[in-house]
Amino acid sequence: MRPRRSVLYVPGDNERAIEKAKTLAADAIIIDLEDSVAPTNKELARQRAVAAIRERGFGSREVVLRVNPIETPWGMADLHAAMGVVPDAILVPKVSHAGDITGTAKVVNAADADPRLRLWAMIETPMGIINAREIAACAPDPDNRLVCFVLGTNDLLKESRARSGSNRFAVVPWLAMTLVAARAYGLDVIDGVYNDFNDDLGFRAECEHGRTLGMDGKTLIHPSQVIPCNEIFSPSEEEIIWARKIIQAFEEPENARKGVITVEGKMVERLHLVMAKRVAAIAQVIAARSQIEEPWF
Ligand code: COA
Ligand code: MG
Numbered sequence: 001m002r003p004r005r006s007v008l009y010v011p012g013d014n015e016r017a018i019e020k021a022k023t024l025a026a027d028a029i030i031i032d033l034e035d036s037v038a039p040t041n042k043e044l045a046r047q048r049a050v051a052a053i054r055e056r057g058f059g060s061r062e063v064v065l066r067v068n069p070i071e072t073p074w075g076m077a078d079l080h081a082a083m084g085v086v087p088d089a090i091l092v093p094k095v096s097h098a099g100d101i102t103g104t105a106k107v108v109n110a111a112d113a114d115p116r117l118r119l120w121a122m123i124e125t126p127m128g129i130i131n132a133r134e135i136a137a138c139a140p141d142p143d144n145r146l147v148c149f150v151l152g153t154n155d156l157l158k159e160s161r162a163r164s165g166s167n168r169f170a171v172v173p174w175l176a177m178t179l180v181a182a183r184a185y186g187l188d189v190i191d192g193v194y195n196d197f198n199d200d201l202g203f204r205a206e207c208e209h210g211r212t213l214g215m216d217g218k219t220l221i222h223p224s225q226v227i228p229c230n231e232i233f234s235p236s237e238e239e240i241i242w243a244r245k246i247i248q249a250f251e252e253p254e255n256a257r258k259g260v261i262t263v264e265g266k267m268v269e270r271l272h273l274v275m276a277k278r279v280a281a282i283a284q285v286i287a288a289r290s291q292i293e294e295p296w297f
C-alpha cells in the first residue's frame with residue numbers, strides 16, 4: 001500500500017525546483033517533460049530529469065516521469081530515457097484510447113524494461129473521459145503495467161470549453177466517471193491541480209472536494225500545497241479511532257460469525273470492516289513514514 005496523497009509536478013528543466021522537491025513531504029514527484037517545458041528546452045529537460053532520477057535522492061517518494069506523447073518529436077526519446085533510469089513510473093499524457101496504454105506498454109516490454117517500471121495515465125481529453133472504462137480495463141493484464149490515473153483538469157477545461165469555479169460544477173461528472181472506471185479495475189486516481197497557489201483556502205476546499213469524490217490524492221504545482229494536501233488526504237484521528245473500534249468489535253469471539261453488528265449505536269457490516277482495515281493500513285504507512293529521519297517531516 002502506497003499513499004499517493006500529494007503528487008507534485010516539477011518542470012524537468014527547473015534544476016532548482018527538482019532539488020527542492022527532494023526536501024518536500026510529497027508522496028510522489030512527477031518530473032515533467034511535457035506541458036511545463038517549452039519546445040526549445042525539451043532536450044535539456046530530459047537530460048536534467050535523467051540525471052536527477054539516476055542520482056536517486058528522492059528518499060521514499062515515488063518518482064514519476066511525465067513524457068511527451070509518443071507521436072511528438074520527443075516522445076520516443078523520452079520513453080527510452082525513462083527506461084534507462086527506471087523511475088517508479090512513466091506518466092503517459094493525453095491518454096484517449098486503451099491503445100495509448102497498450103502501445104506504450106509494448107514499446108516498454110519490447111525494450112525489456114525493468115519489470116518494476118509502472119505506467120500511470122493522464123486522463124485529460126474528452127475522448128479519454130468517454131473511454132475511461134476501456135483504458136482502466138488495461139490494468140488487470142500485468143503486461144500493461146498500469147496502476148494509476150491522473151486527472152488533467154486544465155486540459156479538460158480547455159478541450160471542453162467549460163468553466164472552472166462554482167465547486168467545479170462542470171468537471172464533477174468527468175471526475176466521477178473516471179473514478180468509478182478506475183475503481184472497477186483497482187486503479188488509484190489522483191485529482192487535477194489547483195492553479196491559484198496563493199489561495200490556501202480555495203486549495204483546501206478543493207482538496208476536501210476531491211477527497212469526497214473518492215480521490216486518493218491531488219496533483220500539486222507548488223511547495224506550499226504539499227502540507228495541507230497531506231493533511232486533508234490522510235485519515236483523520238477520528239477516522240482511525242473509528243476504524244480500530246470496528247476491527248476490535250469484529251475480533252470479539254461473539255461476533256466471529258456475524259455479518260452485521262452494532263458499534264456505538266451504529267450498524268456496522270463486514271464491508272465496513274474491509275474499509276476500516278484499509279484506513280488502518282494507510283494510517284500505519286503514513287505514521288511509519290513520518291518517523292523516517294528525513295528533512296521533509
Ligand atoms: N516543485 C518544487 N519546487 C518548486 C516548485 C515545484 N513545483 N514550484 C516552485 N518551487 C520552488 C522554487 O524553485 C522556489 O525555490 P527556492 O526557495 O529555492 O528559490 C520556491 O519553491 C518558491 O517558489 P515561488 O517563487 O513561489 O514560485 P516560482 O515563481 O518560482 O514558480 C511556478 C511558480 C508556477 C512557475 C512553479 O511553481 C512551477 O513551475 N510549478 C509547476 C508547474 C508544472 O509543472 N505544471 C505542469 C503540470 S500542471
Ligand atoms: Mg496536460
